[in-house]
Amino acid sequence: MKVADRSSPLPGCGFPPQPGLGPWLQLLVGFFLILGFIFGVGSALRLLPGARRMAAVIEERELRATAIYYTDLEESATGSEYIRDCLDYPPGRR
Amino acid sequence: MAEKKNPGEPDYVVIDSGKTTIKDLYTKEDWMAIWMGFAILIVGLIIFLPRQPEKIQELPKLNETLKAEAARAPFKTIAWHKASSEKKGIRATGEAYAKTLKSFLSAPGDWQSNPLDALYLSETDAEAKNAAGKEAFDKAKAVEEVALEQAKAAEKAAAGASFQDQGLNAAAEQAITAWLAAKEKASSAKKKIGVKPMNRFPYLAGLALALAIFFGLGKAIMGESFGRFLPGFFVVFLLAILAYLGETQALMKTWGFGFPLWAIVFGMLISNTVGTPKWVMPAVQTEYYIKTGLVLLGAEILFNKILAIGKPGIFVAWVCTPITLILTYWFGQNIIRMPSKTLNITISADMSVCGVSAAIATAAACRAKKEELTLAIGLSMVFTAVCMVAQPAFAKLVGLPQILAGAWMGSTIDATGAVAAAGAFYGDKALYVAATIKMIQNVLIGVTAFGVAVYWCARVECAPGQQVSWWEVWFRFPKFVIGFVVASIAFTLLDQSMGKDLSTAVLDHGVLRGFTKLLREWFFALAFTSIGLETNFQEFKPYLRGGKPITLYVFGQSFQLCLTLLVGWIMFYKIFPEITAGL
Numbered sequence: 001m002k003v004a005d006r007s008s009p010l011p012g013c014g015f016p017p018q019p020g021l022g023p024w025l026q027l028l029v030g031f032f033l034i035l036g037f038i039f040g041v042g043s044a045l046r047l048l049p050g051a052r053r054m055a056a057v058i059e060e061r062e063l064r065a066t067a068i069y070y071t072d073l074e075e076s077a078t079g080s081e082y083i084r085d086c087l088d089y090p091p092g093r094r
Numbered sequence: 095m096a097e098k099k100n101p102g103e104p105d106y107v108v109i110d111s112g113k114t115t116i117k118d119l120y121t122k123e124d125w126m127a128i129w130m131g132f133a134i135l136i137v138g139l140i141i142f143l144p145r146q147p148e149k150i151q152e153l154p155k156l157n158e159t160l161k162a163e164a165a166r167a168p169f170k171t172i173a174w175h176k177a178s179s180e181k182k183g184i185r186a187t188g189e190a191y192a193k194t195l196k197s198f199l200s201a202p203g204d205w206q207s208n209p210l211d212a213l214y215l216s217e218t219d220a221e222a223k224n225a226a227g228k229e230a231f232d233k234a235k236a237v238e239e240v241a242l243e244q245a246k247a248a249e250k251a252a253a254g255a256s257f258q259d260q261g262l263n264a265a266a267e268q269a270i271t272a273w274l275a276a277k278e279k280a281s282s283a284k285k286k287i288g289v290k291p292m293n294r295f296p297y298l299a300g301l302a303l304a305l306a307i308f309f310g311l312g313k314a315i316m317g318e319s320f321g322r323f324l325p326g327f328f329v330v331f332l333l334a335i336l337a338y339l340g341e342t343q344a345l346m347k348t349w350g351f352g353f354p355l356w357a358i359v360f361g362m363l364i365s366n367t368v369g370t371p372k373w374v375m376p377a378v379q380t381e382y383y384i385k386t387g388l389v390l391l392g393a394e395i396l397f398n399k400i401l402a403i404g405k406p407g408i409f410v411a412w413v414c415t416p417i418t419l420i421l422t423y424w425f426g427q428n429i430i431r432m433p434s435k436t437l438n439i440t441i442s443a444d445m446s447v448c449g450v451s452a453a454i455a456t457a458a459a460c461r462a463k464k465e466e467l468t469l470a471i472g473l474s475m476v477f478t479a480v481c482m483v484a485q486p487a488f489a490k491l492v493g494l495p496q497i498l499a500g501a502w503m504g505s506t507i508d509a510t511g512a513v514a515a516a517g518a519f520y521g522d523k524a525l526y527v528a529a530t531i532k533m534i535q536n537v538l539i540g541v542t543a544f545g546v547a548v549y550w551c552a553r554v555e556c557a558p559g560q561q562v563s564w565w566e567v568w569f570r571f572p573k574f575v576i577g578f579v580v581a582s583i584a585f586t587l588l589d590q591s592m593g594k595d596l597s598t599a600v601l602d603h604g605v606l607r608g609f610t611k612l613l614r615e616w617f618f619a620l621a622f623t624s625i626g627l628e629t630n631f632q633e634f635k636p637y638l639r640g641g642k643p644i645t646l647y648v649f650g651q652s653f654q655l656c657l658t659l660l661v662g663w664i665m666f667y668k669i670f671p672e673i674t675a676g677l
Contacts, residue, residue, distance in 0.1 A: 026367040034340075034359065042345030045479075050487045055348045057519045061282050065482070066341050066352030067511030068450040068618075070533035071394045071602075071611045075514040078182060079526030080402045080533055081598065083677060085178045087404060089160040090676045091169050 114569060123382055126312050128577030131389025134610055135581060141195070142186050142604035146596075149184045153595045156181050167257050169267040172245055175274060181595065186604030198297050199612035201338040201619075204347065209339050213294040220291040227286030234280040241276040245269040278522065302331045305616065309382065319376065326377030330627070334619035336360050349479045350512045353615070354450050354622045358468050361626015370627045380624040384458055385574040387617030388543075390610045391451065392581030395540040396589045396602075403530050404673045406665035410501050411535040414658045418446040419542070422650030430642050430649075435554055436462035439546060440470040441643055445650045448536050449474045449508030454618065455539045459547040459575055460554070464625045465633045473647050474508045481651075482512040486519040496520060497674050500527030501662040505535060506654050523677060540582045547575045 046052050058065050063075065070076040119125045156177045163174035186192055202212035211219075248269035252262040306327040314320040340346055340356030364370060370378065400408055419442050426438035440462045444453035450471050457467040485507060489499040500523060503516045510532050517528030551570040556562050585606075589597045637643060666674045 023368040027363065030363045030367060034363070038340070038343055038346055042343075042349065045345075045349055048483065050483050054483050054486075054515060054519050058348050058515050059344075060279075061518050062285055063511065063515050063518060064347070065350045065511040065515045066347060066509070067514070068352060068354070068509060069391065069394060069448075069611075070399075070510055070529070070536045071607050072615070073510055073514055073529065075518070075525060076510070076529040076533045077598070077602065077607075079529040080399070081182055082178060082526050083403055083530055084594065085160060085181070086170075086676050087673070089157075089164040089174070091164045091167055091171075091174070 121316050122573070123316065124385060124573035126316055127382065127385035127574045128389055128580075130308070130312050130386045131392075131577055131581065134390060134613055135393050135585075135605075138605040138609040141609065142192070142600055145186065145189065145191060147184050147186050147189055147599055150596070150599060153181065153184060153599075157595070167249075167252070168263055170270065172242070172249055172270060172273070175270065184599050186600050187608040188603075192604065192608045196608060196612065197292075198301060199609070199616070200294075200297075201353070201612075201615065202294055202298075202335060202342055203292070204342045204344060205339070206344045209343075212339055212342050213298075215289070215292045217291040220289045223289040224287045227283065227289075231280070231283040231287050234276070234283040238273070238276040238280040241269075241273040245273040275522065298335060301616070302328055305331065305620075309377075309379075309386075312382070313376075313379075322373075322376040324377075326371075326374035329371075329374045330377050330620055330623050333357065333360050333364070333623040333627070334616065337619050337623060350482060350509055350515070351475060351479075352450070352509075352511075353619050354471055355475055357619050357622030358471070358626040358629070361623045362629050362631065363626075365627050365629060366631050374627070378624045378627045380464060380621050380628070381458070383617045383621035383624060384454060387614045387621060388455055388458055388574060389577040389581055390614040390617070391455065392540065392578035393585040393610055394606050394614075395537050395582040395586075397537060397540075397582070397586045398589050399537050400534045402534060403527065404670065406501070406662075406670045406673055407531055407534050409665045410505050410658060410662050411531050412538065414505055414654065414661050415446050415535055415538055418650055418654040418657065419443060421653060422446060422646065425649055426642075426646045430645050432642055432646060433637060433639070434463075434466060436460050437466040437469065437637060437643065438646065440466055441473065441646055442650060443542055443546070444470045444474045445477075445508060445647050446654060447538050447542055448510060448532065449478060451510075451536070452539050452542060454621075455543040455578070456546050459543040459572060460550045461572065465629055465637065468625060468629065469634065469637055469643055473643060477647060477651060478507060478509045478512045481507045482509075482516050485655075486516045486524075489520060495667075496523040497527050497666055497677055498659075498662050500524035501531050501666060502655075502659050504528035504531030505658045505662070506651070507532075510536065527677065540579060544575060544579055547572050 046055055057063070061075075064073055067073040120129075159177040160174055163171045163177070167174075187196070203215075205211040215223075245266070248262075248266040252259065252266040255262050257263060306324055309327065310320045310323045313323045334353075334357060337353040337357035337360055340359070341351065341353040346356075361370075400412065422442040422445065423439055426432040426442060427435065432438040436457070439460055440453055440457045443456035444450070446452075447456075453467060453470045453474065456462070457470070462470075485503050486499070489502065494502065499520050500517050503520070503524070504513050504527060507513045507516055507528075510529075513528050513532040514525060517525035520528075548567065548571070551567045552562050555570060585601070589601055592601060
């Protein structure tokens, strides 16, 4: 058995341009919608309760909130190394 | 390589072939991804292993200090914290050669209103930024110095009573905690005055050329045209840069909308409006990039990491997560009857393990369709943004202790970065525990991808009642998973043989974080751009009917939130309270 890769119809060859607005105009509109999302929705989200404080914490500590794996993030290293020292060299409780 | 497809056919179909040959080792994409991934890993080892950080000799002395201070006082003294902090500064990534390598491989930087700021910063602008942060740094530094003096005085008083006075000990511990908080603030402020002028254009051009040749040669070995691959690659790479610019915009960075999302969005914007030009298509190679990236990700799966926080961490991350994964998949199949098994397992893994990275590995292992992976990632990013704000707020409302809150958030918020943000919002200890629990959970990606690949070959891709021999399972098995697993085992053994401190300084903060991880991110960015460039909006419609993916996600996430909170409380406060007390 083998697995064959059968991709979708090639865009530009397989996807017909949408009727109405010209494809380039659509591209431009789409681009401005993305900008609207980034600057409009992105700013509006800060109005949610607690969100402004969260944004301040991320900014202050320069956290990479978009990290997808532990190696993308400095804090995973700092945290695990600190915890390791705590477990390997625990102060004697009296 | 993509074959011509009839309308309505699925993206992947299993076809009878019945044989495998030696030629597969250099003509099949799965094997090529393995060799290319291994080549990068070997280059990384050659660069970093012989060039250990200059201060590496100081590690035994610092460990001695930690040991002596731990024996001297019943709390972590100033000298203990200073030694622990100094150890963290000994990293291969801090060496000059590693910094040069990083500047060549790094993605664009941050920006607020002008995207060019992410690529070019003049000397005047860098100075202006540093000057703007100077006042805040001076203030934070002064606060830190005062806090340190107070901590020293409190510790001296406690030492004067031979650490026998509980009141003086508690006061010293409190003063040291306050100094650590002030130190953290001063350290963050310092980063803002260390801005240097930059020009990323030549580096990005060089990287584009290097990657074009690297992937183009792979294609040529597989018997495809190097010349046809090359021009299209630069367009895909350009869109990948745009995707990074989407991520590094200040507002988007805050909400966790990372490059995978933007790569798909920009790619789809082009493919659904003006269409992807035919000459770009030879470089639109989703699987080729994703599989090579996954082999590199395999090396980052170090199994020793699961011991990072002791037994409670293993229970929270490695017991709750598989239970949630299996239950959510079962719920999707038997209760809400998801339209696709591959979509079901991709969402279940993405939600229960660790978001985008788990979705990529699982989708590749079960050969999910590109729109299924896109949907899973979109869901994950939206829910992550909500959980990142809501979970610490809830934890504060009910007054969860820092360690329990950290364990809970670390295990249940999908994205690794969002976990750190939520933890930092709650406090330093919560941040450390959350980031560490997420790291332990990240390691599960390897087991999940391997398990899903085997299960799919042996059970799912069979006719009802069909018995499949292991030989046939091997034929069907996505071979790149072997590279992924071998890389993980090899680097885990290397990590073990080097010892904790040396491995952290050279392997984790050298080969992996200083080299392969940077390339792995670029490969994923290229893969997601390719997904966007070959996806039609219409393809999502069948999956969204009835809102089943959302129902599945909400069910799984709700179950995981309750289960993890309960198991975390039992593990950290009932069964292993001594570990919790030591953190």
